Amino acid sequence: MFFDPEFIAKVEEKPIEGLVEACKRALAAQDELDNREEWTDEEHELLWDASTFVDLIIKANEIDLDLELPEPSINIHENCSALRIYLEEVEKSLRGEATKLKINSFKRRYDNVLKSSFAYEFTQGDLERVQLLINEIRSHLSEVEHLDPGHKQRLLKRLENLQAELHKRVSDLDRFWGLVGDAGVVLGKLGKDAKPIVDRIREVAEIVWKTQARTEELPSGTDNPVLEQKTDA
Secondary structure, eight states: OOSOHHHHHHHHHSHHHHHHHHHHHHHHHHHHHOOSSSOOHHHHHHHHHHHHHHHHHHHHTTOOOSOOOOOOOSOHHHHHHHHHHHHHHHHHHHHHHHHHHHHHHHHHHHHTTOTTSOOEEOOHHHHHHHHHHHHHHHHHHHHOOSSOHHHHHHHHHHHHHHHHTOOSEESOOHHHHHHHHHHHHHHHHHGGGGHHHHHHHHHHHHHHHHHHHHHTTOOTTOOOHHHHHHHHO
């Protein structure tokens, strides 16, 4: 397997940027193997490995690209040439979109600190409590045995990214509400064993809702109707 689990987790978290990086890594690795004379079995295996991974990520995330993974033939030269072109075209097609996402990431970082920009602002106490809860969720997740390792790794990575972007002022709360969706998945897979994790995610959601309601100038004590419906269920 050309790509290691840690890199795969990053690609699943950020598929556009990840695909661009995956193509670059594979093409660079093939360049190092190139003897300038003929395609080798090692190059053939590398290109199939990387291209298959890229194709799976594109399909899993329903990324609209007018490109298809080449059909294999018995000719190693035809295969390698077609796969090399495929990786180059994927990288070229997604490069611009990856740059836009990176620029938006920079923008969000500055939005979080510029007082003139709209932002949701946590109290210092709530910020510290959320940090503590995320640490506890990560700890409980690490101890869970009956959860697919890949799924566990994705959840831990999501928590790591959330914690890295957690500041007193944030421009959006999307990552937090994504965590609420994860709670439902974990509950469905683990049942009662998920209670310590779900309870902490629910508390994070309550803090986030309180912050959002305050910023949007809703009346004090306004409950989140979605959270209330989940509780009733």
